[in-house]
């Protein structure tokens with residue numbers, strides 16, 4: 198990897214894990230578009246480290262090495278999507294008869310996996326308010342084999358105290374996996390707070406340009422990594438080399454993009470907070486955010502996700518979303534393009550209505566993923582949209 202771990206994040210995001218191509222000197226790791234790798238002899242099988250691209254690929258490996266260093270883990274595996282990363286983690290750690298705890302607010306796909314697929318294989322899940330360590334403590338059973346938290350959670354931004362939950366997990370020898378997609382290791386470092394696995398949809402901030410879908414699992418131990426890698430290889434969910442190449446380019450500007458997007462988000466949250474047509478606004482950087490102190494304590498940035506409700510409820514919210522011109526109505530988040538999402542009809546449509554209401558995913562909730570455009574332009578667009586509701 199050729200670069201010391203003590204070097205700053207903004208330097209690591211560019212250089213870590215990458216060497217000039219040994220054959221040509223190309224500064225960017227090439228896209229190794231090859232299914233298989235010719236072996237020198239039976240006795241020297243895997244001499245160059247690769248056999249078949251479902252099991253490993255040099256371009257993907259360069260990204261994995263970079264993410265290992267950025268997250269401060271021992272190993273990383275890159276996946277075809279964020280959901281593939283979550284699925285492999287759960288399959289690696291859970292068997293029939295086991296029980297797992299999942300944050301009661303989490304990405305809709307995670308909820309779908311834990312309610313509609315893995316229970317068919319004999320795994321039981323409890324959806325727990327992981328912002329409350331006592332609730333987690335009470336939910337642990339003799340057969341609990343995984344605590345899976347998402348913080349900040351999609352879409353309500355509820356926070357989980359990573360150190361507190363990791364402590365509970367460690368006392369009972371249960372692995373704690375954290376979905377760190379919303380903040381990335383630039384702002385939040387779960388493994389340093391005691392978590393065992395950090396999971397990402399690289400589709401979001403690591404890529405940052407709406408160009409790919411991908412995922413990653415960074416493990417704190419070789420043992421966990423080997424379990425994840427076994428599932429990845431067996432089920433065939435590795436990232437493709439083109440996606441790894443593009444994601445690597447995205448990584449190089451991660452801190453610059455996140456700082457600028459976070460600053461935009463703060464400006465927009467403050468604008469919404471004072472707007473007469475806005476009922477409520479939620480952003481971890483606002484003093485009014487109910488976990489503002491925890492947001493400051495466990496992360497170095499507040500992220501670029503906001504949600505708010507317009508006065509007049511769902512119909513007013515829909516009217517606003519239809520009226521926006523610069524904000525695209527779309528499902529992704531974390532990109533340089535600003536996006537607006539209606540979780541109830543888009544990202545969280547499969548979450549049961551009663552469960553959605555219980556955890557605060559209201560019908561009128563409008564989610565913003567703040568991009569890199571000029572904050573003034575984004576605010577002007579929101580202003581003209583709000584004027585129409």
Ligand SMILES: Cc1ncc(COP(=O)(O)O)c(C=O)c1O
Pocket residue numbers: 278279280281304306347351376378379397398399400410411412
């Ligand atoms: C927090 C979080 N985790 C995981 C995922 C799943 O990632 P992907 O869409 O890359 O499968 C998403 C997608 O929106 C997400 O928001």
